[in-house]
Amino acid sequence: MHEILQILYENAKATPSEIAALLGRSEEEVAEKIKEMEDAGIIRKYITLINWEKLDQSVVFAVLELKVALQRKRGYDAVAERIARFSEVESVRLVSGGHDLSVTVRGKSMKDIAYFVAEKIAPLEGIQSTCTHFILKSYKEHGAILTDQPKPERLVITP
Amino acid sequence: MKKQTKKQSLKNVPPWDAKRHINQSVRDMPPSGIRKFFDLVNEMKGAISLGVGEPDFVTPWHVREACIYSLELGSTHYTSNKGMPELREAICQEAKRDKGLEYDSSEEILITTGVSEGVDLAFRATLNPGEEAVVPEPCYVAYTPDIILAGGVPRTVPTHLENEFRVQREDIARAVTGKTRSLLLSYPNNPTGAIMTRPDLEDLADVVMENDLIVISDEVYGELSYNRDHTSFAQLEGMKERTIILGGLSKSHAMTGWRIGYALGDPALIGAMTKIHQYTMLCAPTMAQVAALEAMQAGKEEMLQMRHEYNLRRRLFVSGLNRIGLDCFEPKGAFYAFPSIEGFGLSSEEFAERLLHEQKVAVVPGNVFGESGEGFLRCSYATSREELIEALDRMETFIKSL
Numbered sequence: 001m002h003e004i005l006q007i008l009y010e011n012a013k014a015t016p017s018e019i020a021a022l023l024g025r026s027e028e029e030v031a032e033k034i035k036e037m038e039d040a041g042i043i044r045k046y047i048t049l050i051n052w053e054k055l056d057q058s059v060v061f062a063v064l065e066l067k068v069a070l071q072r073k074r075g076y077d078a079v080a081e082r083i084a085r086f087s088e089v090e091s092v093r094l095v096s097g098g099h100d101l102s103v104t105v106r107g108k109s110m111k112d113i114a115y116f117v118a119e120k121i122a123p124l125e126g127i128q129s130t131c132t133h134f135i136l137k138s139y140k141e142h143g144a145i146l147t148d149q150p151k152p153e154r155l156v157i158t159p
Numbered sequence: 160m161k162k163q164t165k166k167q168s169l170k171n172v173p174p175w176d177a178k179r180h181i182n183q184s185v186r187d188m189p190p191s192g193i194r195k196f197f198d199l200v201n202e203m204k205g206a207i208s209l210g211v212g213e214p215d216f217v218t219p220w221h222v223r224e225a226c227i228y229s230l231e232l233g234s235t236h237y238t239s240n241k242g243m244p245e246l247r248e249a250i251c252q253e254a255k256r257d258k259g260l261e262y263d264s265s266e267e268i269l270i271t272t273g274v275s276e277g278v279d280l281a282f283r284a285t286l287n288p289g290e291e292a293v294v295p296e297p298c299y300v301a302y303t304p305d306i307i308l309a310g311g312v313p314r315t316v317p318t319h320l321e322n323e324f325r326v327q328r329e330d331i332a333r334a335v336t337g338k339t340r341s342l343l344l345s346y347p348n349n350p351t352g353a354i355m356t357r358p359d360l361e362d363l364a365d366v367v368m369e370n371d372l373i374v375i376s377d378e379v380y381g382e383l384s385y386n387r388d389h390t391s392f393a394q395l396e397g398m399k400e401r402t403i404i405l406g407g408l409s410k411s412h413a414m415t416g417w418r419i420g421y422a423l424g425d426p427a428l429i430g431a432m433t434k435i436h437q438y439t440m441l442c443a444p445t446m447a448q449v450a451a452l453e454a455m456q457a458g459k460e461e462m463l464q465m466r467h468e469y470n471l472r473r474r475l476f477v478s479g480l481n482r483i484g485l486d487c488f489e490p491k492g493a494f495y496a497f498p499s500i501e502g503f504g505l506s507s508e509e510f511a512e513r514l515l516h517e518q519k520v521a522v523v524p525g526n527v528f529g530e531s532g533e534g535f536l537r538c539s540y541a542t543s544r545e546e547l548i549e550a551l552d553r554m555e556t557f558i559k560s561l
Contacts (some may be wrong), residue, residue, distance in 0.1 A: 006255070007471075018475075018548075021475045022471040022472075022474055022544070023474065060337065075255035126487055154213065154215065155196040155197070155211065156200045156201055156206070156521060157193060157200050157208065157211065157523065158193070158211050158212040159191070159195050159212050159299060159301070159349075159527075
């Protein structure tokens, strides 16, 4: 991975001047490279990883397994892109294995999501079957362990 | 009646004094300068410590997991004195692959309990009472005490900023006497971060040959060499036999607490070290050897990732030091920066103590690592980027207040 991307992948807040100091390059050079990658669509969005468990408000996630019946002239892309337009949908992926599309959905309640699937996803042309897995607990997201762990101790001064 | 006479005969026993029973060399040994600082820092809440000589990373999980699994299987027995054959083989293979050095895993390698034990064994196995070992300073704090405990005499040689703390041929030549047996090299260096390139080392080879010395080369930071491969003295032509390489996984694989190191060298030298090791240590801890084997076999990727992260921090921190007015030459290995405090009118200890009390940043005064370290500070960048940035801010505030 590009070394600037690697830094941003771990910390979207890293500024061009911070990245420049880490890489021993000029701030302008780094800013320009980032702009290039944004324009090229390599960098799509800067996000914040939230530990929802720590929030009072109820947020529910589910993973949908969808089987898709392909029709003439219409590949997976058409169905996938149609699903991706719903604001409730967080991610859409074509996967290998027992089903075709893996879709992450966010809602306020299980009922919310159940209705969404029943009313919006299942009836779509080409959707053969749906299977909804509600996420009960998330342990690790985007490389970050979400459960609180004690910080390993180091001696403050060692030779 | 009998009892009474016995009591009377004990009358002239002097009062108990434990100190009288302590070996003279140990009694004369000054307390470590690090210790005093440790106590000071320990009392200070909220201090950022740049004083730690070990990685901040925890040992990669697959390595820890391999150890846990071995315990489940009951691998709790002794290993061969020399260490597990598979581990010895893995280390020898790496030496061949990375350095082109061939060692026979049955008699040219010893697994030690950390490089610390290796240093001790190397001196004890090679020095006769009164014989000398040359030690370039500033350096890790254990070498001179180990030499003294081995009955030897340390001959320290200063290294200087103008040579980027590389030891100079003339200085070694000047320190060598008829009694000198060995030269210690520790590059990449703790505390300076200095390295010796192949030409730098080649410059020393004839002094070593002429005086029939052996080289004890502490290469525990060997893998942490930035933007170039580390060269070992043993890689120089004709120097392999004369060199004992001391290496380990502590720094490169974030395994300090496991205490696994190794010595590579001539079978006679390794054999002599093994003799002492078998009576004093028997073998390195078995579970730690299992973990080390996993690290050797499957830990390269993480090692490279950690090195990459140190390299990022190195650039960030060293450029930061120079920006705030603490002149620092570019350290090319280990994870230490060694900035100069010349011009502030303070000794290393005064500077470090005031920095700790006034801005709560802990660094180690350079004089702890030898006289030639006076005027410098050892700052470890094996700590998070956020802490490094915060430490730089605080150090800048401190400098402005002087």
